Amino acid sequence: xxxxxxxxxxxxxxxxxxxxxxxxxxxxxxxxxxxxxxxxxxxxxxxxxxxxxxxxxxxxxxxxxxxxxxxxxxxxxxxxxxxxxxxxxxxxxxxxxxxxxxxxxxxxxxxxxxxxxxxxxxxxxxxxxxxxxxxxxxxxxxxxxxxxxxxxxxxxxxxxxxxxxxxxxxxxxxxxxxxxxxxxxxxxxxxxxxxxxxxxxxxxxxxxxxxxxxxxxxxxxxxxxxxxxxxxxxxxxxxxxxxxxxxxxxxxxxxxxxxxxxxxxxxxxxxxxxxxxxxxxxxxxxxxxxxxxxxxxxxxxxxxxxxxxxxxxxxxxxxxxxxxxxxxxxxxxxxxxxxxxxxxxxxxxxxxxxxxxxxxxxxxxxxxxxxxxxxxxxxxxxxxxxxxxxxxxxxxxxxxxxxxxxxxxxxxxxx
Amino acid sequence: xxxxxxxxxxxxxxxxxxxxxxxxxxxxxxxxxxxxxxxxxxxxxxxxxxxxxxxxxxxxxxxxxxxxxxxxxxxxxxxxxxxxxxxxxxxxxxxxxxxxxxxxxxxxxxxxxxxxxxxxxxxxxxxxxxxxxxxxxxxxxxxxxxxxxxxxxxxxxxxxxxxxxxxxxxxxxxxxxxxxxxxxxxxxxxxxxxxxxxxxxxxxxxxxxxxxxxxxxxxxxxxxxxxxxxxxxxxxxxxxxxxxxxxxxxxxxxxxxxxxxxxxxxxxxxxxxxxxxxxxxxxxxxxxxxxxxxxxxxxxxxxxxxxxxxxxxxxxxxxxxxxxxxxxxxxxxxxxxxxxxxxxxxxxxxxxxxxxxxxxxxxxxxxxxxxxxxxxxxxxxxxxxxxxxxxxxxxxxxxxxxxxxxxxxxxxxxxxxxxxxxxxxxxxxxxxxxxxxxxxxxxxxxxxxxxxxxxxxxxxxxxxxxxxxxxxx
Numbered sequence: 001x002x003x004x005x006x007x008x009x010x011x012x013x014x015x016x017x018x019x020x021x022x023x024x025x026x027x028x029x030x031x032x033x034x035x036x037x038x039x040x041x042x043x044x045x046x047x048x049x050x051x052x053x054x055x056x057x058x059x060x061x062x063x064x065x066x067x068x069x070x071x072x073x074x075x076x077x078x079x080x081x082x083x084x085x086x087x088x089x090x091x092x093x094x095x096x097x098x099x100x101x102x103x104x105x106x107x108x109x110x111x112x113x114x115x116x117x118x119x120x121x122x123x124x125x126x127x128x129x130x131x132x133x134x135x136x137x138x139x140x141x142x143x144x145x146x147x148x149x150x151x152x153x154x155x156x157x158x159x160x161x162x163x164x165x166x167x168x169x170x171x172x173x174x175x176x177x178x179x180x181x182x183x184x185x186x187x188x189x190x191x192x193x194x195x196x197x198x199x200x201x202x203x204x205x206x207x208x209x210x211x212x213x214x215x216x217x218x219x220x221x222x223x224x225x226x227x228x229x230x231x232x233x234x235x236x237x238x239x240x241x242x243x244x245x246x247x248x249x250x251x252x253x254x255x256x257x258x259x260x261x262x263x264x265x266x267x268x269x270x271x272x273x274x275x276x277x278x279x280x281x282x283x284x285x286x287x288x289x290x291x292x293x294x295x296x297x298x299x300x301x302x303x304x305x306x307x308x309x310x311x312x313x314x315x316x317x318x319x320x321x322x323x324x325x326x327x328x329x330x331x332x333x334x335x336x337x338x339x340x341x342x343x344x345x346x347x348x349x350x351x352x353x354x355x356x357x358x359x360x361x362x363x364x365x366x367x368x369x370x371x372x373x374x375x376x377x378x379x380x381x382x383x384x385x386x387x388x389x390x391x392x393x394x395x396x397x398x399x400x401x402x403x404x405x406x407x408x409x410x411x412x413x414x415x
Numbered sequence: 416x417x418x419x420x421x422x423x424x425x426x427x428x429x430x431x432x433x434x435x436x437x438x439x440x441x442x443x444x445x446x447x448x449x450x451x452x453x454x455x456x457x458x459x460x461x462x463x464x465x466x467x468x469x470x471x472x473x474x475x476x477x478x479x480x481x482x483x484x485x486x487x488x489x490x491x492x493x494x495x496x497x498x499x500x501x502x503x504x505x506x507x508x509x510x511x512x513x514x515x516x517x518x519x520x521x522x523x524x525x526x527x528x529x530x531x532x533x534x535x536x537x538x539x540x541x542x543x544x545x546x547x548x549x550x551x552x553x554x555x556x557x558x559x560x561x562x563x564x565x566x567x568x569x570x571x572x573x574x575x576x577x578x579x580x581x582x583x584x585x586x587x588x589x590x591x592x593x594x595x596x597x598x599x600x601x602x603x604x605x606x607x608x609x610x611x612x613x614x615x616x617x618x619x620x621x622x623x624x625x626x627x628x629x630x631x632x633x634x635x636x637x638x639x640x641x642x643x644x645x646x647x648x649x650x651x652x653x654x655x656x657x658x659x660x661x662x663x664x665x666x667x668x669x670x671x672x673x674x675x676x677x678x679x680x681x682x683x684x685x686x687x688x689x690x691x692x693x694x695x696x697x698x699x700x701x702x703x704x705x706x707x708x709x710x711x712x713x714x715x716x717x718x719x720x721x722x723x724x725x726x727x728x729x730x731x732x733x734x735x736x737x738x739x740x741x742x743x744x745x746x747x748x749x750x751x752x753x754x755x756x757x758x759x760x761x762x763x764x765x766x767x768x769x770x771x772x773x774x775x776x777x778x779x780x781x782x783x784x785x786x787x788x789x790x791x792x793x794x795x796x797x798x799x800x801x802x803x804x805x806x807x808x809x810x811x812x813x814x815x816x817x818x819x820x821x822x823x824x825x826x827x828x829x830x831x832x833x834x835x836x837x838x839x840x841x842x843x844x845x846x847x848x849x850x851x852x853x854x855x856x857x858x859x860x861x862x863x864x865x866x867x868x869x870x871x872x873x874x875x876x877x878x879x880x881x882x883x884x885x886x887x888x
Binding site for chain 2: 046047048120121124170171174188189190191193194195197198200201202204205206208209212213273274275276
């Protein structure tokens with residue numbers, strides 16, 4: 001028996017185990033007067049996504065020199081998928097590529113929140129609160145945006161049938177507007193990343209616990225190799241990649257099914273962990289590649305299950321910050337700055353990579369290490385909220401993203 | 416407050432209590448030992464203040480509930496038969512005749528409701544305790560004298576409140592009497608049916624002894640396994656205990672309560688452990704229990720088990736000897752025994768060798784997070800079961816194990832639970848502040864760094880509650 005390395009987890013383990021979560025607010029009459037019924041879904045990718053591994057600047061002369069073997073190119077063993085004359089998409093994301101080609105996807109590159117430190121928790125707070133600094137906040141920008149939509153009869157107060165703010169609700173949707181949350185019922189296995197971190201700690205301090213936890217990985221490996229029956233009553237062990245894909249599609253698809261319903265919720269959020277790829281990132285094939293593949297499945301499932309509502313849908317995928325431009329000493333990347341924001345949905349004016357490209361020369365990098373952020377993520381989000389959900393520009397600057405008066409909402413994202 | 420004081424405080428809270436709550440390390444850092452001892456002096460220490468039924472009332476209510484259910488089912492099947500005879504689906508009239516109009520309410524059935532209420536009160540008591548030393552003692556004795564809700568669900572909670580709690584700081588002899596005469600124990604260990612072969616009822620019904628309660632009392636509750644008693648002692652003690660039974664829960668006034676039924680009692684003197692006990696009805700059994708409570712083997716057994724529970728799976732013999740001596744010298748005064756445990760230097764060894772069993776670990780988490788408010792008790796119970804320690808449902812009368820080897824293999828599953836709980840609780844926490852509340856100076860630099868570098872608050876919280884310093888006490 002060979003042991004499956006810790007860095008090659010099943011997709012389901014990495015994505016779902018970490019507490020998949022979906023929450024939304026009802027906006028049944030939103031913009032209907034104008035003949036629209038927009039859907040808006042937000043994915044928070046916690047852990048800091050490596051934007052350069054998602055959309056590679058293949059035509060930048062410094063690209064291959066910067067990342068070496070880890071640089072995705074159009075000539076890679078599995079070639080990156082061409083987006084335009086400058087960028088190419090990770091090959092594990094064919095659904096996203098197809099959407100891009102169908103003008104239903106936009107990639108905003110070299111993008112970041114106003115946060116310029118490199119701490120996950122603080123970065124996530126800024127990302128989700130919509131504030132300029134990591135100060136304690138009980139509300140998130142998405143929820144406050146919904147609150148701002150109330151005037152003009154666009155929000156039906158009676159439509160807020162459910163008001164169950166669970167402790168799991170991510171900050172981005174927390175706030176005064178009613179939120180309903182849903183999550184898979186059974187207990188998922190902890191992600192291999194969490195197992196790995198804990199094992200590293202146990203190896204330093206508690207060999208008995210280390211041994212007990214290692215058995216976990218071995219069993220998971222055996223289980224993946226075969227197809228063992230699930231332990232009754234317990235958390236489901238990891239499944240084979242095919243089953244994992246099916247299961248993940250089911251979860252992401254459920255979110256879309258809710259949003260697609262005529263009387264269903266219109267705005268949702270889903271938090272996915274696992275993007276903190278410090279060691280053996282596995283860009284070409286490995287951990288990140290599998291993560292991106294699973295994420296791509298999720299997008300495909302969302303598109304399918306949205307059905308006819310897809311053309312009124314925008315899904316935005318954001319992360320707290322990017323990762324270092326260069327590969328570190330352990331075949332991974334450390335916390336950085338600029339990254340991508342991914343936008344998909346039939347309501348977009350898509351098929352574009354939007355980037356004020358900062359370049360990759362050492363002097364171009366932020367603090368000579370990170371991709372510089374040249375686009376403020378708030379501009380993107382404000383543009384979507386304004387043109388898709390018809391949010392008021394002044395409210396966006398005053399209460400949704402306070403302190404963003406100088407950040408103009410990006411125009412033309414919505415068709 | 417000195418750093419050493421804070422370290423001793425953190426150690427004390429994990430080892431003797433239910434682990435630190437917010438600010439509790441600093442609160443007791445001036446005098447950790449004194450704070451633990453002071454927990455024994457609280458008014459009402461060990462009692463639960465909650466509006467909960469007695470074991471008799473609960474047993475009668477559950478009997479009524481089940482009887483009503485049975486009647487409903489019978490009515491439904493009658494209606495079904497009538498409808499089939501008439502060649503139609505279930506008629507509306509028959510449906511309406513059901514007590515609840517054919518609609519089953521969504522809430523859980525009564526036995527489960529009662530259990531959840533009891534579980535909630537118990538969980539809250541542990542989660543909210545300032546230190547929780549006395550409550551740990553309650554859990555210890557409840558497991559030592561365990562019964563199982565699988566066999567008698569209505570009385571699981573009441574039993575602990577009635578037979579265990581009033582005596583945890585009293586005399587062992589009183590707890591023993593309360594336990595062995597409690598209807599829950601008599602039913603759990605089959606004594607309610609045991610009758611003397613030569614008793615009136617035994618003769619009339621051709622029935623006889625059930626040795627279960629007598630054997631477990633000797634082997635598990637008092638003297639300990641292989642402590643010198645013989646099969647004859649077991650049989651004769653079983654004879655002594657015949658007639659110790661309960662009133663059937665169907666009886667509307669006193670159902671579910673203890674009764675000594677002379678008719679079932681084996682007449683005559685009995686010899687147990689070499690001593691003759693004249694037949695004095697129920698007093699014959701009381702006399703044997705009183706002697707068992709003060710037997711040296713009992714003192715040794717309890718001392719060993721207590722020291723192993725609080726200090727190490729293989730506790731220092733000198734500590735066991737201290738506890739044993741106090742037990743014997745004070746006539747089994749349990750308050751004095753635990754005082755000597757706290758006073759003994761052996762109990763303060765910096766090595767934290769005990770692995771918290773799952774339920775205590777869950778309480779530890781609740782003490783530093785919003786788990787109590789955020790996680791419904793049904794989910795807590797489900798989690799305990801998933802981790803192999805379902806509340807009041809040990810697989811056998813020896814209770815749940817108390818050793819590292821029994822629980823350590825559950826670490827991976829505990830991690831899954833930790834991860835899941837963290838997903839529900841992490842939104843409102845500052846992981847690094849929690850390290851200070853939960854571990855203080857006990858946290859290693861490695862642990863702090865691992866938590867600080869986590870990719871999310873959720874992961875940080877999961878890593879904190881799975882850190883060796885948090886899992887051990």
